[in-house]
Amino acid sequence: MDYNNADFLTEKILSGDKRALSRAITLVENEDPRAVKIERDLYGNTGKAYRVGITGPPGAGKSTLVNVLAREFKSRGNRIGIIAIDPTSPFTGGALLGDRIRMGAALADPDIFMRSMASRGGTGGLARTTTQVADVMDAFGFDVLIIETVGVGQLELDIAGSVDTTVVVLVPEAGGGIQAMKAGLIEIADIFAINKADRDGAEILKSELQDALSLMPAIKNSSWDLPVKLTVALEGKGVKELVDTVYAHKDHLEQTGKFHINRQSQAEIKIKDIVRAEVAKRLWMNPELSTMMDSLSRFCVEGKIDPYTAARSFLRSAEVQKV
Numbered sequence: 001m002d003y004n005n006a007d008f009l010t011e012k013i014l015s016g017d018k019r020a021l022s023r024a025i026t027l028v029e030n031e032d033p034r035a036v037k038i039e040r041d042l043y044g045n046t047g048k049a050y051r052v053g054i055t056g057p058p059g060a061g062k063s064t065l066v067n068v069l070a071r072e073f074k075s076r077g078n079r080i081g082i083i084a085i086d087p088t089s090p091f092t093g094g095a096l097l098g099d100r101i102r103m104g105a106a107l108a109d110p111d112i113f114m115r116s117m118a119s120r121g122g123t124g125g126l127a128r129t130t131t132q133v134a135d136v137m138d139a140f141g142f143d144v145l146i147i148e149t150v151g152v153g154q155l156e157l158d159i160a161g162s163v164d165t166t167v168v169v170l171v172p173e174a175g176g177g178i179q180a181m182k183a184g185l186i187e188i189a190d191i192f193a194i195n196k197a198d199r200d201g202a203e204i205l206k207s208e209l210q211d212a213l214s215l216m217p218a219i220k221n222s223s224w225d226l227p228v229k230l231t232v233a234l235e236g237k238g239v240k241e242l243v244d245t246v247y248a249h250k251d252h253l254e255q256t257g258k259f260h261i262n263r264q265s266q267a268e269i270k271i272k273d274i275v276r277a278e279v280a281k282r283l284w285m286n287p288e289l290s291t292m293m294d295s296l297s298r299f300c301v302e303g304k305i306d307p308y309t310a311a312r313s314f315l316r317s318a319e320v321q322k323v
């Protein structure tokens with residue numbers, strides 16, 4: 001038995017071995033076949049961690065906030081797992097190093113485990129395997145999972161489908177409320193944190209946001225009043241209140257039954273992803289279909305057929321062959 005063996009890793013993860021956890025996460029990230037076995041065997045132990053997403057524009061102070069949030073959650077008796085989605089290339093390591101420095105204090109803590117992932121291959125500001133990594137960390141026994149993802153235009157929307165509470169971090173700047181509305185951040189936010197509130201304009205942004213919110217009927221009619229909190233992550237200010245607000249949102253989800261509904265739609269997304277990948281694999285790996293694809297693509301270039309008709313004949317052929 002060793003750290004390359006799936007059963008060994010599963011057993012060690014359940015007994016709290018962080019080295020096994022790190023190793024399994026690497027297998028998941030690399031989409032190694034052993035990861036599927038580990039994920040399946042661990043699945044019965046997932047679902048206990050409360051998942052909090054931290055998103056927002058680059059440089060808003062998300063990592064700094066995650067660091068202080070993690071310590072606040074810990075002071076309330078929780079063990080914390082952090083996943084930081086690094087928007088840059090996995091090969092430079094630059095942002096990874098940066099995150100390690102900004103989260104320095106939290107990292108030295110045995111109750112806080114941090115993992116950076118490259119966002120490559122994924123959409124929605126999440127790495128493709130983020131939810132699988134989160135599941136493995138969940139099974140390990142963390143009480144709270146914090147997922148940091150960079151907000152890049154529309155692309156952070158996926159985070160909202162992967163966590164229980166989404167905190168959108170903004171910073172004071174002119175027109176920030178309008179920008180948040182345009183970028184669709186209001187739709188995904190469960191809580192707003194205006195960070196860098198030590199700077200001018202935080203109160204103005206807060207009232208801008210509240211004005212924008214009052215204009216949105218869907219949000220006005222919701223039984224959850226979208227809170228806008230001020231934080232100074234660098235000084236740890238407002239962090240207790242922010243954690244209180246996360247717990248208030250959790251209570252709201254549980255009391256309204258939304259917690260269960262959200263978790264179910266997250267499970268549906270996971271199943272669909274697996275089905276999609278499996279279908280694609282079957283189609284692309286089939287030798288006869290592959291030959292057919294060669295011809296079809298050639299016919300397209302030669303102007304004999306359009307891609308839609310080509311796709312339809314391809315699918316018909318897959319059906320006939322019962323692929």
Ligand SMILES: Nc1nc2c(ncn2[C@@H]2O[C@H](COP(=O)(O)OP(=O)(O)OP(=O)(O)O)[C@@H](O)[C@H]2O)c(=O)[nH]1
Nearest residue numbers: 057058059060061062063064150195196232233234
């Ligand atoms: N003045 C002030 N600066 C802050 C505050 N919080 C974070 N910063 C600074 O803002 C800069 C960016 O902080 P990060 O925590 O790296 O921000 P981020 O959103 O994680 O950045 P990316 O992950 O690169 O998008 C750093 O220099 C922080 O020290 C704050 O509350 N006030």
Ligand SMILES: [Mg+2]
Nearest residue numbers: 062063099148
């Ligand atoms: Mg960061």
